[in-house]
Amino acid sequence: AQSVTQPDIHITVSEGASLELRCNYSYGATPYLFWYVQSPGQGLQLLLKYFSGDTLVQGIKGFEAEFKRSQSSFNLRKPSVHWSDAAEYFCAVNDPGGNLIFGKGTKLSVKP
Amino acid sequence: NAGVMQNPRHLVRRRGQEARLRCSPMKGHSHVYWYRQLPEEGLKFMVYLQKENIIDESGMPKERFSAEFPKEGPSILRIQQVVRGDSAAYFCASSSGTGDHQFFGPGTRLTVL
Numbered sequence: 001a002q003s004v005t006q007p008d009i010h011i012t013v014s015e016g017a018s019l020e021l022r023c024n025y026s027y028g029a030t031p032y033l034f035w036y037v038q039s040p041g042q043g044l045q046l047l048l049k050y051f052s053g054d055t056l057v058q059g060i061k062g063f064e065a066e067f068k069r070s071q072s073s074f075n076l077r078k079p080s081v082h083w084s085d086a087a088e089y090f091c092a093v094n095d096p097g098g099n100l101i102f103g104k105g106t107k108l109s110v111k112p
Numbered sequence: 113n114a115g116v117m118q119n120p121r122h123l124v125r126r127r128g129q130e131a132r133l134r135c136s137p138m139k140g141h142s143h144v145y146w147y148r149q150l151p152e153e154g155l156k157f158m159v160y161l162q163k164e165n166i167i168d169e170s171g172m173p174k175e176r177f178s179a180e181f182p183k184e185g186p187s188i189l190r191i192q193q194v195v196r197g198d199s200a201a202y203f204c205a206s207s208s209g210t211g212d213h214q215f216f217g218p219g220t221r222l223t224v225l
Contacts, residue, residue, distance in 0.1 A: 004154075032211065043116075043203060043218040044155075090154055097168050098210040099145060102154035 002027050002095050006103035013081050014111045021076040021106050023065075023091030032094035033074045035065055038105075039087045047089075050074065061085070086110045114139065116206050116217035117186075124223045131191040131198070133220045137206030144187040145214060146179060149201040161187060194224045 003026045013019050025031055032051050036044040048059025055067040065076045074091060088107045092100045117136040125131050137144050142163050147155040160168040161181035172179065176194075181187040191198055201221045205214035 006154075034213075036216075041221075044216040046213065046215075049213060094211060095157075097160065098143075098207075098212075099157040099160055099168060099171075100147070100155070100205075100214060101157065102147075104152075104154040 002031075002093055002101050004091050004093050004101055004103035006089075006091055006106050008106045009104070010107045010109070012109040012111060015083050016080050019076075019078045019081045019085070019108070021089050021091075021108070023074045023076065023103060024072050025074060025091070025093045026072065027093055029096075030069075033065075033067060034092040034094075034100065035059065035063070035074075035076050036090045036092060036102075037061075037087050038090065044090065047076070081108075081110055083110045083112065116204055116215050118202075118204050118217035118220050120220060121218060122221050122223070124225060125194045126225050127195055128193050131194050131222055131224075133189040133191075133202050133204075133222070135187040135189070135204030135206075135217060137187070137204075138215055141206035141208050141215075143207045143209060143212075144181050145205040145207070146187075146189050147203045147205065149203060149219075151200070155203060158189075191222075194222075196224050198222060199224045 005024045034049045035047040050057045050067045088105045090105045091103045144161045146158040149155045157171040159179045176192045178190045201219045203219045204217045207214045
């Protein structure tokens, strides 16, 4: 069965520091992978997605993610974090029916 | 072009009452998905509907929960005889086709007293 694991429940980084959020997936075929961001009390906003092609995907707000098939990973990165990036981040994979399977999320706090 | 709309944004019910959550998909989208987010959890798929059809309800609890997406009007997620464990945020998403990117609504936060 498909699954998504986000090993880090909570991460704190200093403003201006680099960020990497980990995501591992379990999927039989080539997955469709997504990263979403959720601010408190809000819905989910798509940051980026991978369907095929170039394994390094650029998203909005300066985020990028790299698909590594050999490691079953799709880690999210940002070179310099801003205070407004504090939110919860969800990695997701499409199941064969098109429904999204989400990880449990990583909460990001940003220190001034 | 309005995004996915959900109402109400917040809903309070007492145990045993019914909760009705509405979702209007983005214009031109005929696929609707409902997800539930329990506290400290990620979103869990509940049901996938197209106009007048339930395509996949594998994530729906077998009792008390139902969903519809009529030919006209919004999609409705109905929870009968709510219990405290139903307290959660319920998100609706829509897409233009199976496997296409899903756009999410702001969610309905249900609190059962």
